[in-house]
Amino acid sequence: xxxxxxxxxxxxxxxxxxxxxxxxxxxxxxxxxxxxxxxxxxxxxxxxxxxxxxxxxxxxxxxxxxxxxxxxxxxxxxxxxxxxxxxxxxxxxxxxxxxxxxxxxxxxxxxxxxxxxxxxxxxxxxxxxxxxxxxxxxxxxxxxxxxxxxxxxxxxxxxxxxxxxxxxxxxxxxxxxxxxxxxxxxxxxxxxxxxxxxxxxxxxxxxxxxxxxxxxxxxxxxxxxxxxxxxxxxxxxxxxxxxxxxxxxxxxxxxxxxxxxxxxxxxxxxxxxxxxxxxxxxxxxxxxxxxxxxxxxxxxxxxxxxxxxxxxxxxxxxxxxxxxxxxxxxxxxxxxxxxxxxxxxxxxxxxxxxxxxxxxxxxxxxxxxx
Numbered sequence: 001x002x003x004x005x006x007x008x009x010x011x012x013x014x015x016x017x018x019x020x021x022x023x024x025x026x027x028x029x030x031x032x033x034x035x036x037x038x039x040x041x042x043x044x045x046x047x048x049x050x051x052x053x054x055x056x057x058x059x060x061x062x063x064x065x066x067x068x069x070x071x072x073x074x075x076x077x078x079x080x081x082x083x084x085x086x087x088x089x090x091x092x093x094x095x096x097x098x099x100x101x102x103x104x105x106x107x108x109x110x111x112x113x114x115x116x117x118x119x120x121x122x123x124x125x126x127x128x129x130x131x132x133x134x135x136x137x138x139x140x141x142x143x144x145x146x147x148x149x150x151x152x153x154x155x156x157x158x159x160x161x162x163x164x165x166x167x168x169x170x171x172x173x174x175x176x177x178x179x180x181x182x183x184x185x186x187x188x189x190x191x192x193x194x195x196x197x198x199x200x201x202x203x204x205x206x207x208x209x210x211x212x213x214x215x216x217x218x219x220x221x222x223x224x225x226x227x228x229x230x231x232x233x234x235x236x237x238x239x240x241x242x243x244x245x246x247x248x249x250x251x252x253x254x255x256x257x258x259x260x261x262x263x264x265x266x267x268x269x270x271x272x273x274x275x276x277x278x279x280x281x282x283x284x285x286x287x288x289x290x291x292x293x294x295x296x297x298x299x300x301x302x303x304x305x306x307x308x309x310x311x312x313x314x315x316x317x318x319x320x321x322x323x324x325x326x327x328x329x330x331x332x333x334x335x336x337x338x339x340x341x342x343x344x345x346x347x348x349x350x351x352x353x354x355x356x357x358x359x360x361x362x363x364x365x366x367x368x369x370x
Contacts, residue, residue, distance in 0.1 A: 002033070003031055003032060003033040004031065004032050004033065004081045004082070004368065005032065005033045005034075005035070005078065005079070005080040005081050005082075006027045006032040006033070006034050006035075006080060006081065006082045006084060006364065007034075007035050007036075007037055007074075007075075007078055007080035007082070007083050007084070007102075008020070008023075008024065008027075008034070008035070008036045008037070008038075008084050008086060009037050009038070009071065009083055009084065009085040009086065009090040009093070009094055010036065010037070010038040010085075010086045010087065010090055011038060011039060011054045011087065011089055011090060012038055012039050012041065012054075013036060013038040013039065013040050013041055013042060013043060013044055013049050014041050014042055015038070015086075015087075016036050016038060016044060016086070017042070017044050019172040019281060020086060020172055021044070022172070022173060022175075022353035022354075022356060022357050023084075023172075023356065023357055023360045024036070024044070024047055025357075026357035026358075026360060026361050027360075027361075027364070028046075030361055030364065032081075032082075032364075034047060034048075035047070035048045035049070035050055035078065035080075036048070036049050036050065037049075037050040037052050037071075037074055037078075038050075038051075038052055038054065039051065039052055039053070039054045040052075050074065050078075052067075052070060052071070052074070053067065053070060054067055054089075054093075055067075064092065064093070064096065065096070067093055068092075068093045068096035068097045069097075071093045071094065071096075071097040072096075072097040072098060072100060075097060075098075075099075075100035075101075075102060076100055079100075079101065079102075080102050081102060081103065081368065082102060082103045082104070082105060082364055082367055082368070083099075083102045083103070083104045083105070084104075084105045084107060084145075084360075084364075085104065085105070085106055085107060086107045086109060087107070087108075087109045087110075088108065088109075088110075088111060088112060088114070088129070091106045091107070091108065091129075091133065092129055092132070092133075094106065095132050095133060095136045096132075099139070099141070099142075103141040103142070103367035103368065103370075104136070104141065104142045104143075104367075105142075105143045105145050105167070105360075105363055105364070105367065106133060106136070106137070106142065106143070106144055106145060107145035107169070108144065108145065108146050108147070108151050108155065108278065109147060109278035110147065110151070110276055110277045110278035110300065111126065111151065111154070111276050112200070112276045113198075113200065113232065113233060113234050113276060114126040114129070114276070115200075115275050115276035116199075116200045116234075116274050116275045116276045117233075117234070130154060130155060130157060131157075133155055134155055134156065134157055134159065137155070137161060137165065140165070140370045141367060141370055142165070142367075143165050143166065143167055143363050143366065143367060144161060144165065144166050144167070145166075145167045145169055145360070145363060146166065146167070146168060146169065146278070147168075147169050147170075147171050147277075147278035147279035147300055148277075148278060148279060148299040148300040148303050149168070149299075149303070150299035150300075150303075151278065151299065152166055152168075164366065165366075167359055167360070167362070167363040168359070169279075169356055169359050169360065170279065170284075170350055170351040170352075170355045170356050170359065171278065171279035171280070171281060171284055171300075171304075171351060171356065172281050172284075172353075172356055173284070173351060173352050173353035173354070173355055173356030173357070174281065174284045174285055174288050174347070174351065174352060174353060175288075175352070175353050176288050176344075176347065176348050176352050178260065179259075179260050179263070179285050179288035179289050180260070180288070180289065180290075181289055181290030181340065181341075181344060182263075182264035182289065182290075184267050184333070184336070184337075185264070185265050185266070185267065187219065188219040188220060188221055189218075189219065189220050189221065189267045189268070189330045190220075190221045190222075190223055190265060190266045190267050190268075191206070191210060191220060191221065191222045191223070191266065191267070191268045191269075191270050191294075191326060191330075192223050192225070192262060192263060192265070192266030192268065192269050192270065192286070192291070193206050193222065193223070193224050193225070193226075193269075193270045193271065193272075194224075194225040194226060194256070194259065194262065194269075194282040194285070194286070195224075195225075195226045195271070195273075195280075195282060196226050196227065196228075196229045196232070196235075197224075197226050197227065197228045197229065197235065197236040197241070197252075198229050198232050198234045198235050198236065199234040199235075199236070199274070200234055200273065200274045200275060200276045200277075201226075201271075201272075201273055201274075202271075202272030202273050202274050202296070202316075202317075203224060203226075203236065203244070203272075204236075204240070204244075205272040205317070205319050205322055206222055206224075206270050206272050206322070207222065207244050207247050207250055208319050208323075209270075209272075209319055209322045209323040209326055210222040210247070210249050210250060210326075211247050211248070211249075211250075212319075212323050213323060213326065213327060213330065214248055214249050216327075218327070218330055218331075220249055220326075220330055221249045221250075221251065222249055222250045222251070222270075223251050223253055223262070223265070223266060224244075224250070224251065224252050224253060225253050225254075225255070225256035225259065225262050226253075226254075226255065226256075227254055227255045228241065259282075259285055260285075260289060263285065263286055263289035263291050264289065266291060267291070267329075267330075267336060268291060268292055268293075268294060268326065268329050268330070268336065269282075269283070269286035269287075269291040269292065269293045269294070269311075270293075270294050270295070270322075270326065271283055271286075271293065271294075271295040271296070271301055272294075272295065272296055272314075272322050273295065273296050273298040273300075273301050273316070274296070274298065274316050274317055275298040275299065275316060276298075277298055277299065277300035277301055278300050279300040279303070279304055279351075280300060280301060283295065283301065283304055283305070284304075284347060284351055286343070287304075287310065287343035287344055287346060287347040287351075288344060288347050288348075289344070290340040290341060290343065290344045291340050291343065292310065292311050292312075292329055292335070292336050292339035292340045292343060293305050293310060293311030293312075293339075293343060294311055294312045294314070294322065294325040294326050294329065295311060295312075295313055295314075296313065296314055296315065296316040296317075296318075296322075297313055297314070297315055297316055298316050301313075304346075304351070305343070306342070306346060309339065309342050309346075310339055310342040310343035310346050311339055311343060312325035312328065312329070312339075
């Protein structure tokens, strides 16, 4: 008897490699014949990658229909037992392509731009996608994989899904042995922010908060690890990047490979998200490294950080509150130490790669049982 086949559907193979290899390895350990269908760049060690003509930044209907046709042809050729679609666009393509006989896991890793964009077209697109996804989830051979409860509520739209058909994932999980606490670096105080340079991540809010703290006479630095995302309609443009670079104390480091070293060089982790997140991996990595976190009440961010224990949670878009939260930690080394230790303990308790792989594996087993 041939092995069951599990096909991961994503936009980019590097995204699977950076975030979801523990799930790929678990699927292989569970006995699946595993393949990844994505736009191929570097490939993945030990995994067959099927190059797909995906344009990550394009949401135009003609392009979506063309790509959905490619996914439909792929499913008919590969005949997987399970399709695990990762993130919003692959989910949309999987819905448009139809099941083609496969069970399907729709892994919603956040709603991104569609969750926060004020434009009427974005709200309309989000509602069309929600209705289509909810309709597809009426089948017992589908499941919804979410990283926060707000995304489940959004998909349900008042029509509750059976609990057995929903998998709550601890994000992508992290390897707590690879990300370990390090002693605080010497002064000045460094605030670390790891994110793509897009509006929803709130990088501009962190820049303004640090400008205010320095204007008060505090010697504070902001190190930003992340690159612009020019495919994203909310990506920071050159004029804004120039303003950030000109702000005293602010350093744009670009894409950082040694993220553990990045957090070792910081005293505080900051994630001033405006929304659209699933459960940000940067928060998990900072927590694993024992850094206290200042974040917002955006779904995924506020859900992960126990306010007043592992960090400080402030209202979205409130730069005054963000500045005050950062100030508390800048001025109190003991508080930073206590919250950093609590953040790592919280991470180890339920947000490691093993926790993520266990949740995914249980979801696949249910799909095969119906």
